[in-house]
Amino acid sequence: xxxxxxxxxxxxxxxxxxxxxxxxxxxxxxxxxxxxxxxxxxxxxxxxxxxxxxxxxxxxxxxxxxxxxxxxxxxxxxxxxxxxxxxxxxxxxxxxxxxxxxxxxxxxxxxxxxxxxxxxxxxxxxxxxxxxxxxxxxxxxxxxxxxxxxxxxxxxxxxxxxxxxxxxxxxxxxxxxxxxxxxxxxxxxxxxxxxxxxxxxxxxxxxxxxxxxxxxxxxxxxxxxxxxxxxxxxxxxxxxxxxxxxxxxxxxxxxxxxxxxxxxxxxxxxxxxxxxxxxxxxxxxxxxxxxxxxxxxxxxxxxxxxxxxxxxxxxxxxxxxxxxxxxxxxxxxxxxxxxxxxxxxxx
Amino acid sequence: xxxxxxxxxxxxxxxxxxxxxxxxxxxxxxxxxxxxxxxxxxxxxxxxxxxxxxxxxxxxxxxxxxxxxxxxxxxxxxxxxxxxxxxxxxxxxxxxxxxxxxxxxxxxxxxxxxxxxxxxxxxxxxxxxxxxxxxxxxxxxxxxxxxxxxxxxxxxxxxxxxxxxxxxxxxxxxxxxxxxxxxxxxxxxxxxxxxxxxxxxxxxxxxxxxxxxxxxxxxxxxxxxxxxxxxxxxxxxxxxxxxxxxxxxxxxxxxxxxxxxxxxxxxxxxxxxxxxxxxxxxxxxxxxxxxxxxxxxxxxxxxxxxxxxxxxxxxxxxxxxxxxxxxxxxxxxxxxxxxxxxxxxxx
Numbered sequence: 001x002x003x004x005x006x007x008x009x010x011x012x013x014x015x016x017x018x019x020x021x022x023x024x025x026x027x028x029x030x031x032x033x034x035x036x037x038x039x040x041x042x043x044x045x046x047x048x049x050x051x052x053x054x055x056x057x058x059x060x061x062x063x064x065x066x067x068x069x070x071x072x073x074x075x076x077x078x079x080x081x082x083x084x085x086x087x088x089x090x091x092x093x094x095x096x097x098x099x100x101x102x103x104x105x106x107x108x109x110x111x112x113x114x115x116x117x118x119x120x121x122x123x124x125x126x127x128x129x130x131x132x133x134x135x136x137x138x139x140x141x142x143x144x145x146x147x148x149x150x151x152x153x154x155x156x157x158x159x160x161x162x163x164x165x166x167x168x169x170x171x172x173x174x175x176x177x178x179x180x181x182x183x184x185x186x187x188x189x190x191x192x193x194x195x196x197x198x199x200x201x202x203x204x205x206x207x208x209x210x211x212x213x214x215x216x217x218x219x220x221x222x223x224x225x226x227x228x229x230x231x232x233x234x235x236x237x238x239x240x241x242x243x244x245x246x247x248x249x250x251x252x253x254x255x256x257x258x259x260x261x262x263x264x265x266x267x268x269x270x271x272x273x274x275x276x277x278x279x280x281x282x283x284x285x286x287x288x289x290x291x292x293x294x295x296x297x298x299x300x301x302x303x304x305x306x307x308x309x310x311x312x313x314x315x316x317x318x319x320x321x322x323x324x325x326x327x328x329x330x331x332x333x334x335x336x337x338x339x340x341x342x343x344x345x346x347x
Numbered sequence: 348x349x350x351x352x353x354x355x356x357x358x359x360x361x362x363x364x365x366x367x368x369x370x371x372x373x374x375x376x377x378x379x380x381x382x383x384x385x386x387x388x389x390x391x392x393x394x395x396x397x398x399x400x401x402x403x404x405x406x407x408x409x410x411x412x413x414x415x416x417x418x419x420x421x422x423x424x425x426x427x428x429x430x431x432x433x434x435x436x437x438x439x440x441x442x443x444x445x446x447x448x449x450x451x452x453x454x455x456x457x458x459x460x461x462x463x464x465x466x467x468x469x470x471x472x473x474x475x476x477x478x479x480x481x482x483x484x485x486x487x488x489x490x491x492x493x494x495x496x497x498x499x500x501x502x503x504x505x506x507x508x509x510x511x512x513x514x515x516x517x518x519x520x521x522x523x524x525x526x527x528x529x530x531x532x533x534x535x536x537x538x539x540x541x542x543x544x545x546x547x548x549x550x551x552x553x554x555x556x557x558x559x560x561x562x563x564x565x566x567x568x569x570x571x572x573x574x575x576x577x578x579x580x581x582x583x584x585x586x587x588x589x590x591x592x593x594x595x596x597x598x599x600x601x602x603x604x605x606x607x608x609x610x611x612x613x614x615x616x617x618x619x620x621x622x623x624x625x626x627x628x629x630x631x632x633x634x635x636x637x638x639x640x641x642x643x644x645x646x647x648x649x650x651x652x653x654x655x656x657x658x659x660x661x662x663x664x665x666x667x668x669x670x671x672x673x674x675x676x677x678x679x680x681x682x683x684x685x686x687x688x689x690x691x692x693x694x
Contacts, residue, residue, distance in 0.1 A: 029450060029651045038454050045409040052399070062392040064480045064667070066686050067414070067463045068429070068440075070694060082415070084429055084440070087469060087690050093415075093431070093440075100686060100694070103376060107385050115462055116414045122434060133411050300694045304376045320411070339413045339447060343434050347417060347447070347647045 015039060015171040019328070022335035025124065025344045032338075039168035041338050043161055044324055048114065050160025051135050051318070054153045060110040060137060065097035067116065071288050071297035072099045075317075076236055078287040080119045082130075090292075093118035096317060099238075101138040102268055103304045105313040110139040117317075124342040126332040127210060129321065131341035138268075138315035143250045146265055146314040147226060150254055151185050153318065154224065154263075161327055174329060178222075178257075187226040188216075190248065207234050208253075213260035224326075228252045237282040238275055240267035240312075252316075258329055262322035270310025276302055362386060362518035366675070369682035372471065372691045386515035388685050390508050391671055395461065397507025398482050398665070401500045407457040407484060412444035414463065418635050418644035419446045422664075423583055425634040427466045429477075437639075440465035443664060446585075448485040449615055450651045452660040457486040464664075471689040473679040474557060476668065478688035485662030490597050490614055493661040494573060497601055497610055498532050500665065501571065508674055521676060525569075525604075534573040535563075537595065554581050555600075560607035571673075575599045584629040585622055587614035587659075599663075605676055609669035617657025623649055 018036035031037055055062070066073070068084050073094030082093040097113045104111050117134035137149060158179050161169070169176055188196075194204050196219060197212050208216075208227070217225050229248040232241060239249035254263035269275050279285050279298060288297060295302070324336035334340040339347065365383035378384055402409070413420070415431050420441030429440040444460045451458050464481035484496060505526050508516070516523055535543075541551050543566060544559050555563075555574070564572050576595040579588060586596035601610035616622050626632050626645060635644060642649070651657075671683035681687040686694065 027647065029647045030654075032450060032454055032651075033655065035454075041410060041451070041455055041458075042408055044411060048409050049399075049403065052396075056396065061389050062395050063388060064391065064684050064686065066478060066688050066692070066694060068465070068478055068688065072694065082431055082433075084431060086429075087467070103379060104388070104685070107379055107382075108388055111388075118415070120434070131413060131415055300374065300376045304379075307377075308380065337411050338451070339411065341413050341415065345413070347413060347419065 016173040019172065019330065019335050023126070023332050025334055025340050025342050026346050028339060028345070028347055036172065037338065039165075039171050040324070040328065040336060042168050043165050043327060044320070044337055046160040046164045047157045047320060047323055047327070048133075048135075049164075050157035051114070051153050053160065054156035055110075055112045055137065058110060058149070058152070060112045060139070061108050063097075063101060063104060063108075063111045063113050065094070065100045065113045065115065067094045067118075068092070069094045069100075070300075071293055072301050073097070074284060074288075076284055077119070078284055078291065078293075080121060082118050082120050095119060096134065097136055098138065098315060098317065099301050101136060101315065102313060103301070105138045105140050105315075106308065106311060110137070112137045114320075122343060124344045126334065129333060129341050130343065130345070132333075132337070133320040135318040135320055136315065138313055140311055140313045142312055142314055143252075143267055146267065146316065147185075147187070147252055150252070150263055150265055150316055150318070151183065151224075154254070154323065155181055155183070157323055158327060172328065174327070178329070179327060182223055185224045185226055185254070186220050187228055187252075188220075189228050190230045193227050205231050205233065210260045213255045217255050217257050217260070222257045224257075225255045226252045227255060235266070237278040237284065238269045240269045256322060256326040258331060259319075259322035259325035259333070261319075262326065263316050263318045265314070265316030267312065267314045270305055270313065272302060272305040272310075275305055363520040366519065366677065366682050370473070370679050372681055372687050372689050373693050375686060375692070375694055383519065384685065386512075386518050387671070387675065387683060389515050390512050390674060391667070391684055393507040393511045394504045394667060394670055394674070395480075395482075396511075397504035398461070398500050400507065401503035402457075402459045402484065405457065405496070405499070407459045407486070408455050410444075410448060410451060410455075410458045410460050412441070412447045412460045412462065414441045414465075415439070416441045416447075417647075418640055419648050420444070421631060421635075423631055424466070425631055425638065425640075427468060429465050429467045442466060443481065444483055445485065445662060445664065446648050448483060448662065449585075449660060450648070452485045452487050452662075453655065453658060457484070459484045461667075469690060471691045473681065476680060476684075476688050477690065477692070479680075479684070480667040482665040482667055483662065485615075485660055487658055487660050489659055489661055490599075493612055493614065493663065494532075494534070494599055497599070497612055497663055497665070498530065498571075501601070501610075501670065502528055502530070504670055505674060519675065521674070525676070526674060529570055532571045532573055532601070533567050534575055534599075535567075536575050537577045540574050552578050552580065557607045560602045564602050564604050564607070569604045571604075572602045573599045574602060583613070584625040584631060585616045587616045597661075603669060603673040605678060606666075606669035606672035606680070608666075609673065610663050610665045612661070612663030614659065614661045617652055617660065619649060619652040619657075622652055
């Protein structure tokens with residue numbers, strides 16, 4: 001075995017330097033020989049195991065969700081959906097299983113799904129993949145429980161790595177003390193975030209860019225940071241309005257060091273009339289209409305809330321690779337998985 | 348709660364009768380109210396948990412594999428691949444991650460992936476889905492170890508259900524004694540199977556049809572049955588030739604009661620020249636060529652075995668829903684998952 005871990009004075013081992021090779025997405029098979037990639041693979045595997053361990057402990061049921069969907073598989077951005085010819089009908093590769101999980105909370109209470117999420121991102125960079133693993137949960141319950149579940153899941157993921165991957169962490173020169181998370185995670189509202197970012201030109205109603213997210217995380221001591229209650233206008237149509245301020249929704253983004261937004265979460269609206277109204281007003285729906293879509297694309301979902309009773313439920317999507325970025329301390333998401341997929345991928 | 352389990356004299360409870368509703372794939376959301384579907388969901392979840400429990404125990408690493416692939420994501424049948432326009436290039440929705448996992452066994456020894464497999468099956472029936480969950484493992488090692496891993500995985504899946512889903516099994520009137528598997532699983536060779544099926548018109552070299560598989564399983568006492576050493580000509584190009592009889596490969600299909608073929612498995616060829624030759628001669632490759640494909644589609648995979656050393660490795664794909672069929676005792680695969688996907692699916 002030619003690869004031996006040597007702790008350098010800087011605290012960076014051989015493995016860490018090898019990670020820089022892993023930005024390459026074409027001819028990926030050339031990189032499989034690097035032990036740094038093997039360590040990344042084992043860490044990614046543990047992160048998934050840690051998430052599931054939490055879900056099983058809490059009584060979540062794993063659901064097999066569809067990945068060829070109508071527009072109900074879209075997140076916010078219809079324009080980055082891959083299209084599939086489904087026996088003569090237009091379908092999309094799912095970006096999220098959220099709506100498919102949501103309707104089941106009514107009966108199964110707590111559900112989760114882990115699988116690929118597809119985004120037709122036309123440029124290769126260090127932040128975006130065209131296919132990545134999304135960890136999604138939905139459950140009957142509200143905002144506080146939601147934030148607890150997210151915190152519990154992230155903690156369980158990181159703990160699994162600390163338990164199982166000591167050698168890999170050392171080989172990659174990762175300071176484990178950085179992974180000791182302080183609980184509960186710090187929370188600020190979107191409005192508070194905007195105040196902090198005011199001298200960076202951020203105004204209320206703007207979406208936060210990744211360097212804003214990074215600034216906020218640094219500002220609060222390089223620990224996981226919840227930013228809650230975003231403006232309704234810039235968020236997904238079914239995020240539930242706040243009862244006291246209807247310009248914001250009961251949402252939470254979890255920002256992590258290195259990756260920024262790693263989790264998007266919210267209480268979900270379940271009133272049929274409100275859902276229909278919010279959908280029709282949404283930017284997403286206008287984009288869908290421009291592409292020839294209509295309200296019919298959301299038929300099954302809207303009909304469910306018309307025909308069956310809805311109850312308060314909440315959920316989130318956790319971008320696995322964003323958590324891996326945090327654990328590995330890497331700015332480049334392509335270094336955080338075995339087969340990172342972007343426009344340059346040729347396998 | 349209106350649904351109460353009533354054990355009838357026939358051994359069939361209310362839940363079992365409700366299962367018949369679950370063949371419906373259009374307007375699927377109408378079925379979510381049925382407690383029989385909730386029981387199926389929980390059982391499916393346990394089967395997945397059981398498979399992973401086995402993989403973790405045996406030291407397998409979970410790999411995130413790509414689902415938008417070149418022809419290297421094809422199983423035997425190129426003609427049932429969904430095409431995706433990948434930024435102007437032709438790509439497919441993966442039917443298998445096998446080749447993507449195989450190359451990693453060289454370094455990570457034992458790997459697995461669980462995710463969607465896509466087949467553009469143009470007709471709706473009780474045996475085929477256009478999207479289903481495939482459980483795949485690849486590891487360094489040979490035939491005996493392969494059969495042991497399959498047996499261990501299936502046993503762990505079923506055990507998890509027996510452990511966690513007693514109430515669901517009772518509600519669905521499933522006789523648990525049927526799920527007590529006798530170990531080791533019975534094995535016959537393909538040639539022995541053909542002898543047994545001779546008076547059904549089966550000749551050596553024919554593929555076995557689902558009613559043949561069902562007959563064999565019945566013949567051997569309605570227990571899991573391995574059929575090994577299929578003719579090379581009708582199997583995937585990289586299945587490894589048998590050293591003593593080069594007309595057959597070191598393959599194994601696991602047949603289960605109710606579902607028939609639930610697992611396809613084999614030792615894998617790793618010699619570059621042989622792989623290239625076998626690929627060029629394969630039916631799959633001829634179909635690919637007719638569709639405008641070429642050897643270039645297999646570039647990364649073939650180059651890997653040209654440029655890096657290969658070693659003996661083996662693996663299998665387990666169709667989750669086929670195992671669910673066995674557990675539930677159902678002939679119809681559409682009744683065995685929450686969101687069965689076929690040409691009629693409209694969500």
